[in-house]
Amino acid sequence: MDLTALLLSRIQFAFTITFHIIFPSFTIGLAAWLTVLETLWIATGRPAYRVIFDFWLKIFGVAFGLGVVSGVVMAFQFGTNWSVLSKVAGPIQGPLLMYETFTAFMLEASFFGVLIFGRSRVPPWFYLFSTAMVALGTTFSAFWIMVNNSWMQVPSGYVMENGSFVPNDWTKIIFNSVVWSRFPHMLLASYLTGAFCVAATGAWYVLRKEYHAESRIMLRMGLGLAAVLMPIQLFFGHLNGIYVNTYQPSKMAAIEGRWNDEKPAGEVLFARPDVENRRNRFAIRLPPPFGSLIDSDSLTAGETGLNSIPLENWPPVVVPFFAFRIMVGCGLLMLGLAWLGSYLSYRHRLAYNRPLLWLTFLSFPLPFVAIITGWFTAEVGRQPWVVYGVLRTANAVTPFLTAREATISLAIFCSVYAFIFLFGTFYIYRLIRIGPARKPFEVPHLVVPNRPMSLADEEPMPVPSHVIAGE
Amino acid sequence: MVMFWVSLLAISILLYVLLDGVDLGVGLLFGLSNGEARRGAMLSAVAPIWDGNETWLVVTAVILWGAFPLVYATLLSAFYLPLIVMLAGLILRGVAFEFRYKTQRLRWIWDLSFAGGSLIATFIQGVTVGALVEGLQFTNGEYSGGAVGWLTPFTVLCGIGLCLGYALLGACWLVRKCEGEVRDIARRQIPVLAVGVLAFLVVVFAYALAENLPILHRWIDRPYLFVFPAIGAIAATVLALSVLNHNDYLPFHMVALIFMSAFGTLALSFWPYMIPFVITVDQAAAPQSSLVFMFWGCGVIVFPLMLIYTLVSYSVFRGKVWASGGYGH
Numbered sequence: 001m002d003l004t005a006l007l008l009s010r011i012q013f014a015f016t017i018t019f020h021i022i023f024p025s026f027t028i029g030l031a032a033w034l035t036v037l038e039t040l041w042i043a044t045g046r047p048a049y050r051v052i053f054d055f056w057l058k059i060f061g062v063a064f065g066l067g068v069v070s071g072v073v074m075a076f077q078f079g080t081n082w083s084v085l086s087k088v089a090g091p092i093q094g095p096l097l098m099y100e101t102f103t104a105f106m107l108e109a110s111f112f113g114v115l116i117f118g119r120s121r122v123p124p125w126f127y128l129f130s131t132a133m134v135a136l137g138t139t140f141s142a143f144w145i146m147v148n149n150s151w152m153q154v155p156s157g158y159v160m161e162n163g164s165f166v167p168n169d170w171t172k173i174i175f176n177s178v179v180w181s182r183f184p185h186m187l188l189a190s191y192l193t194g195a196f197c198v199a200a201t202g203a204w205y206v207l208r209k210e211y212h213a214e215s216r217i218m219l220r221m222g223l224g225l226a227a228v229l230m231p232i233q234l235f236f237g238h239l240n241g242i243y244v245n246t247y248q249p250s251k252m253a254a255i256e257g258r259w260n261d262e263k264p265a266g267e268v269l270f271a272r273p274d275v276e277n278r279r280n281r282f283a284i285r286l287p288p289p290f291g292s293l294i295d296s297d298s299l300t301a302g303e304t305g306l307n308s309i310p311l312e313n314w315p316p317v318v319v320p321f322f323a324f325r326i327m328v329g330c331g332l333l334m335l336g337l338a339w340l341g342s343y344l345s346y347r348h349r350l351a352y353n354r355p356l357l358w359l360t361f362l363s364f365p366l367p368f369v370a371i372i373t374g375w376f377t378a379e380v381g382r383q384p385w386v387v388y389g390v391l392r393t394a395n396a397v398t399p400f401l402t403a404r405e406a407t408i409s410l411a412i413f414c415s416v417y418a419f420i421f422l423f424g425t426f427y428i429y430r431l432i433r434i435g436p437a438r439k440p441f442e443v444p445h446l447v448v449p450n451r452p453m454s455l456a457d458e459e460p461m462p463v464p465s466h467v468i469a470g471e
Numbered sequence: 472m473v474m475f476w477v478s479l480l481a482i483s484i485l486l487y488v489l490l491d492g493v494d495l496g497v498g499l500l501f502g503l504s505n506g507e508a509r510r511g512a513m514l515s516a517v518a519p520i521w522d523g524n525e526t527w528l529v530v531t532a533v534i535l536w537g538a539f540p541l542v543y544a545t546l547l548s549a550f551y552l553p554l555i556v557m558l559a560g561l562i563l564r565g566v567a568f569e570f571r572y573k574t575q576r577l578r579w580i581w582d583l584s585f586a587g588g589s590l591i592a593t594f595i596q597g598v599t600v601g602a603l604v605e606g607l608q609f610t611n612g613e614y615s616g617g618a619v620g621w622l623t624p625f626t627v628l629c630g631i632g633l634c635l636g637y638a639l640l641g642a643c644w645l646v647r648k649c650e651g652e653v654r655d656i657a658r659r660q661i662p663v664l665a666v667g668v669l670a671f672l673v674v675v676f677a678y679a680l681a682e683n684l685p686i687l688h689r690w691i692d693r694p695y696l697f698v699f700p701a702i703g704a705i706a707a708t709v710l711a712l713s714v715l716n717h718n719d720y721l722p723f724h725m726v727a728l729i730f731m732s733a734f735g736t737l738a739l740s741f742w743p744y745m746i747p748f749v750i751t752v753d754q755a756a757a758p759q760s761s762l763v764f765m766f767w768g769c770g771v772i773v774f775p776l777m778l779i780y781t782l783v784s785y786s787v788f789r790g791k792v793w794a795s796g797g798y799g800h
Contacts, residue, residue, distance in 0.1 A: 078536070078547075079535075083547065087541055090544065091758050091761040094537030095757075097537070098533040101529055103773075405552055
C-alpha cells in the first residue's frame with residue numbers, strides 16, 4: 001500500500017465532496033424558502049411573492065442540476081478509491097445510499113415536474129403541495145446522507161462477520177441520537193444558506209435601487225429567518241459538541257487544542273497549536289471551568305487531552321482546530337448581522353443604512369464557508385479512522401491503487417469541475433444580475449423535469465414542439 | 472431475495488444500455504454532422520430523455536453497492552482510470568445539453584464536449600464489457616491486473632464495436648424521431664453501421680476462437696444459448712428489410728432487440744458468475760438483513776414507480792420532433 005495514493009485519494013474525496021456540498025446545501029434551503037413563498041402568495045395574493053418565487057425557481061434549477069451532476073461522481077467514488085471500505089461496510093452504507101438515490105429520483109421525477117410545468121395545469125393547493133414535496137424530498141435526501149455519515153462517526157447496530165459489517169439492527173443505525181443532533185444541524189445550515197443568499201440578493205437590489213418591493217421582501221425575510229434560526233443552530237451545534245465529546249474524545253481534544261487531561265478544564269479561544277512540541281503558542285484562554293462547561297455542560301467534568309491518547313490514534317490537530325473556529329466565527333458574524341439587520345428592518349431604517357446593506361450583500365459566502373469548515377472539522381477530526389474506532393482510513397483505500405493513477409484522476413476531476421463550476425456560477429450570477437421578471441413566467445419549450453437547468457435558457461431550443469405519432 | 476436483486480440489477484443494466492445507448496449514439500453522430508439546423512434537430516430528439524436515461528447508471532451503481540458490495544468494490548476499483556474518464560465524459564456531455572443554449576459565441580465548446588464526452592463514455596463502456604469477457608487478472612480473489620490491465624487489443628476492439636452499436640441505435644432513433652434531411656442521412660448511415668457491427672461480431676468471434684477464451688466453453692456446455700444469436704439474426708434481417716422499405720419505426724425496435732439478445736447472451740454465459748470466473752452471485756450478495764431492508768422500500772415501492780415514470784416520460788415525448796418555420800433558413 002502506497003501512502004501517497006492514500007493521501008491523494010483523501011484529497012480527491014475532499015475536493016469532490018466539498019464541491020458537491022455547495023449545491024445541495026443551497027438547494028435544500030432554497031426549496032424550503034420556495035414553499036414559504038408559495039404559501040404567502042396563496043395566503044395574501046400579493047404579486048411580488050409570485051415574482052420572487054418564479055425568479056428563485058430558475059436559480060434553484062441551475063443549482064439543482066449542478067448538484068445532480070456532481071453527485072453522480074460520489075456514487076462511484078466509494079468503489080473506485082475506497083474498495084475495502086465499500087466492500088466491508090457495503091452491507092450498511094450501500095442500502096443507505098440506495099435509499100438516498102431512490103428518494104432523490106422520486107423527487108426529481110414527480111413533484112419537480114409539476115413545479116416546472118404545472119402552475120397553469122394544477123390547482124393552486126396542489127402546486128403548493130408539490131413545492132412542499134420537493135422541499136421534503138431534498139430533506140429526505142439529506143437525512144439518508146446524514147444517517148450514513150453518522151454511522152461512520154459512531155458505528156452501531158452491526159456485528160462483524162468475516163471482516164464485514166453485517167447490520168443486525170437498522171433502527172439503531174437510523175434512529176441513534178447522533179443522527180438526531182447532526183441532521184438538524186445540517187438542515188438548519190442549509191436553511192441559513194438559503195436565507196443569506198436571498199438576503200444578500202435583496203441587499204444588492206436595494207443598493208442598485210431596483211425591484212423596490214421584491215428586494216425589500218427578500219431582505220426582510222432572509223434576515224428575519226436567519227435571526228430566528230441562528231440561535232437554534234448554535235444550540236444544535238452545542239449538542240453536536242456533546243456527542244463528539246462523548247463518542248470521539250480524540251476529535252474533541254484536537255478541536256479544543258487540549259494537550260493534557262484537565263479537571264475541570266479551561267477553554268482555548270485562540271492559539272497556534274504546535275504539534276511537534278505538544279503545546280499551544282499565542283494562546284488566549286478562558287480559565288476552568290469554561291472548558292468543562294462548554295464540552296460537558298458541567299462545572300467539574302474532566303476532559304481528555306491528546307497526551308492521554310496514543311499517537312497513532314491522533315487526528316491531524318491543526319485542521320479541526322482552525323476549521324472549527326472559522327465555522328463558529330462565521331456563525332457569530334451571521335448572528336450579529338441577522339439580529340442587527342432585522343432590528344433596523346423592524347424600525348424601517350435598514351434600506352437607508354448603506355454600510356449594513358453592503359455587509360449583507362457581501363455576507364453570502366459566510367454560510368458556505370461555515371458548512372465546508374464544519375464538515376472539515378467532522379471528517380478530518382474523525383481521522384485516522386474512516387469508521388470511527390473500527391476501520392482505519394489507511395486500511396480502507398483500494399490496496400492496488402497507485403499514486404500515478406490517483407494523480408491522473410485528481411487532475412481530471414479538478415479540471416472538469418473547475419470548468420463546469422466556472423460556467424455554472426457564471427450563469428447563476430447572470431440570472432441574479434438580470435433579476436426577477438415582471439411579466440408572467442413562461443415555461444421555455446422542451447423543459448422537462450429531468451432538465452432543471454433548461455428553465456433558465458435564454459434562447460429556447462430551436463425545435464418548438466412534439467406532435468403525437470400519427471398526426 | 473438474492474434472485475430478486477439480480478433481476479433488478481439486470482433490468483437496470485439493460486435499460487441503461489438501451490436508453491443511454493440512444494443518446495450516446497446520437498452524440499457520436501452529432502460529432503459527424505454539421506450545420507446548426509441538423510445539430511439542433513438531433514439534440515432535440517434526445518434532450519428530453521438523456522438525464523432520465525443516465526439515472527439508470529446511478530441506479531445500477533447503488534444496486535451493486537447495496538446488494539452486491541463485493542462486486543461493486545472489485546469492479547469499480549479494477550476499472551479505476553477508465554471509470555473516472557467515463558464519468559468526466561458523462562459530466563461534460565450532460566452539462567453540454569444545458570449550457571449549449573445559454574451562449575452563442577462559446578457554443579462550439581459545448582458541441583465539442585457533447586460529441587467528445589459521448590465518444591469517451593461509449594468507448595469505455597465497450598472496453599469494460601470486453602475486459603469482463605476476456606477475463607480480468609485476479610490473485611486470491613483480488614484484482615491484480617495493474618492500472619491498465621483492462622487495456623488489450625480485444626478490449627479496444629470491443630470499445631470500437633460498442634461505438635458502432637450505439638451509433639446504430641442512435642441512427643435508428645433519429646429515423647424514428649426526425650423528418651427531412653436528418654432522417655434521410657440517418658437512414659443512409661444505418662446500413663454502414665450495421666455492416667460495421669456485423670464485421671465486429673465476426674472478428675470478436677474469430678478472436679475468441681483463436682485465443683480460446685474461457686467463455687467459449689460455456690457455449691459448448693450450454694447449447695441453448697444459441698437461441699439469442701438466432702433472435703439477433705432474425706432481428707438483423709427484419710432491420711435490413713425495414714430500412715429498404717423506408718419504415719421509420721421498425722429499425723429502432725430491431726436494433727433494440729439485437730442489443731437485448733447480446734445482453735442475454737452475455738448474462739447467461741456469465742451465470743452464475745458476476746465477474747467471470749471469479750465471483751459468483753451468491754458470493755457477492757450482501758447479508759440477508761441488508762437485502763431485506765432494501766427490499767420493502769426501494770425494491771417493492773420505488774423501483775416499480777421508476778419504471779412507470781420512465782414509461783410515462785417516453786409516452787409524453789412520443790412521436791416526431793419537427794422543425795418549424797423561422798429556423799434553419
